[in-house]
Amino acid sequence: SLSERLGGVFDRLRGRGALSEADVRTAMREVRVALLEADVALPVARSFVDKITEAAVGQQVLRSVTPGQQVVKIVHDALVDMLGPETAELELAVTPPAVVMLVGLQGSGKTTTTAKLGRLLKSQGKKVMMASLDVNRPAAQEQLAVLGTQTDVATLPIVAGQQPVDIARRALSAAKLQGFDVLMLDTAGRLHVDQALMDEMKAVAGIANPAEILLVVDSLTGQDAVNVASSFSEQVPLTGVVLTRMDGDARGGAALSMRAVTGKPIKFAGMGEKLDALEPFHPKRVAGRILGMGDVVSLVEKAAASIEQEDAERMAQRLAKGKFDMNDLRAQLGQMRRMGGIGALAGMIPGMKKAQAAVDQVGGDKVLLRMDAMITSMTPKEREKPELINAKRKIRIAKGSGTTVQDVNKLLKMHQEMQTAMKRIKKMGGLKGLMGLFG
Numbered sequence: 001s002l003s004e005r006l007g008g009v010f011d012r013l014r015g016r017g018a019l020s021e022a023d024v025r026t027a028m029r030e031v032r033v034a035l036l037e038a039d040v041a042l043p044v045a046r047s048f049v050d051k052i053t054e055a056a057v058g059q060q061v062l063r064s065v066t067p068g069q070q071v072v073k074i075v076h077d078a079l080v081d082m083l084g085p086e087t088a089e090l091e092l093a094v095t096p097p098a099v100v101m102l103v104g105l106q107g108s109g110k111t112t113t114t115a116k117l118g119r120l121l122k123s124q125g126k127k128v129m130m131a132s133l134d135v136n137r138p139a140a141q142e143q144l145a146v147l148g149t150q151t152d153v154a155t156l157p158i159v160a161g162q163q164p165v166d167i168a169r170r171a172l173s174a175a176k177l178q179g180f181d182v183l184m185l186d187t188a189g190r191l192h193v194d195q196a197l198m199d200e201m202k203a204v205a206g207i208a209n210p211a212e213i214l215l216v217v218d219s220l221t222g223q224d225a226v227n228v229a230s231s232f233s234e235q236v237p238l239t240g241v242v243l244t245r246m247d248g249d250a251r252g253g254a255a256l257s258m259r260a261v262t263g264k265p266i267k268f269a270g271m272g273e274k275l276d277a278l279e280p281f282h283p284k285r286v287a288g289r290i291l292g293m294g295d296v297v298s299l300v301e302k303a304a305a306s307i308e309q310e311d312a313e314r315m316a317q318r319l320a321k322g323k324f325d326m327n328d329l330r331a332q333l334g335q336m337r338r339m340g341g342i343g344a345l346a347g348m349i350p351g352m353k354k355a356q357a358a359v360d361q362v363g364g365d366k367v368l369l370r371m372d373a374m375i376t377s378m379t380p381k382e383r384e385k386p387e388l389i390n391a392k393r394k395i396r397i398a399k400g401s402g403t404t405v406q407d408v409n410k411l412l413k414m415h416q417e418m419q420t421a422m423k424r425i426k427k428m429g430g431l432k433g434l435m436g437l438f439g
């Protein structure tokens, strides 16, 4: 698994401070192999790794985990992020009938998914009709009629010899006339993407004006996933993806490829042949599958929580003494980053509010990272006594952190304001006195 691979690479490096670029590059080679083994398409794996490399370099390694474990966590979080939202509802708030059209290659699971979704929507109290536009495969329309009987969902009566576009028209007027809320359109697939199929999809979409066009993809689709996703999404305006056969031993790579190429949410996962085997898509589960890791993620989360606790205690002691140097500022910045904002402390410490405003103004995370980079470029002495930093040193720090002297000045000013605030707090009787004011 990826965890083991990285373990091997990183065991030597245990206890180092920050992840260096060389460390991360070594790790990312392993990550890339793991992604490819999980069937993530090559170009997707490549661009994913590039993005993560940038984000991981310079991150602090938590004390009780190995750098390898830390990297696994970083990769995992990025995967979850990229795989998209936990649940995505169907967008059916249009003048009825809301049309849901399913497209995809032959055998991907369109007809089965049509029936699964029809059943689901019906159970939510919607009046649903299903229609098969598949005139290519013999008995394809009958297949949907049978599924309709099994799920007790209405299907459009079959008229022999009609073309897909005509069936779509007939379905639409029947659904309107009979007051259906939702019309599901199951379309024909091909073994491979071809233009005749695409033209048919486009024509049907033009007539039916679907509220949802879902691309149905077999999760066992490997390297070809990119081609499937890009051909369909270039030609029809997809609104989402359904991944089928997630009950099998697919490693989940197709999910990442689909998401990367279409940019559309993965709305459902097919979990079997049975008609109730449809679930919302779970990005965390799939990220875990792709990485093939055990409990590394929770281990790292625990380590992070305990570090936060240590930081908070240390901070409280420092505050009690009215001290606040660049190391403290950095600890605070780290905390802000983890919390996605300043959070609880902001209300308590006057200077923090200003810092938050400054950070919000220039766009959050990036600024925090830049501030962190500036502090990293200072010498330990400068971190303890920032007043030592002269004009020449400011230039060095700016260069070392890829920022400007102006940025360094802003950071120093912010620190100064916070330090002043701390001194005031000390005068008021330390943190306890401050708490008293609010308690």
Ligand code: GDP
Residues within 6 Å of the ligand: 104, 105, 106, 107, 108, 109, 110, 111, 112, 113, 189, 243, 244, 245, 246, 247, 248, 269, 270, 271, 272, 273, 277
């Ligand atoms: P279509 O050609 O795209 O309409 O594909 P079908 O809906 O006819 O499905 C092809 C085969 O895949 C059928 O045997 C289905 O039972 C099976 N199938 C569809 N979805 C799933 C799924 O989520 N899991 C499993 N195990 N089989 C599925």
Ligand code: MG
Residues within 6 Å of the ligand: 110, 111, 112, 134, 140, 186, 187
């Ligand atoms: Mg079918």
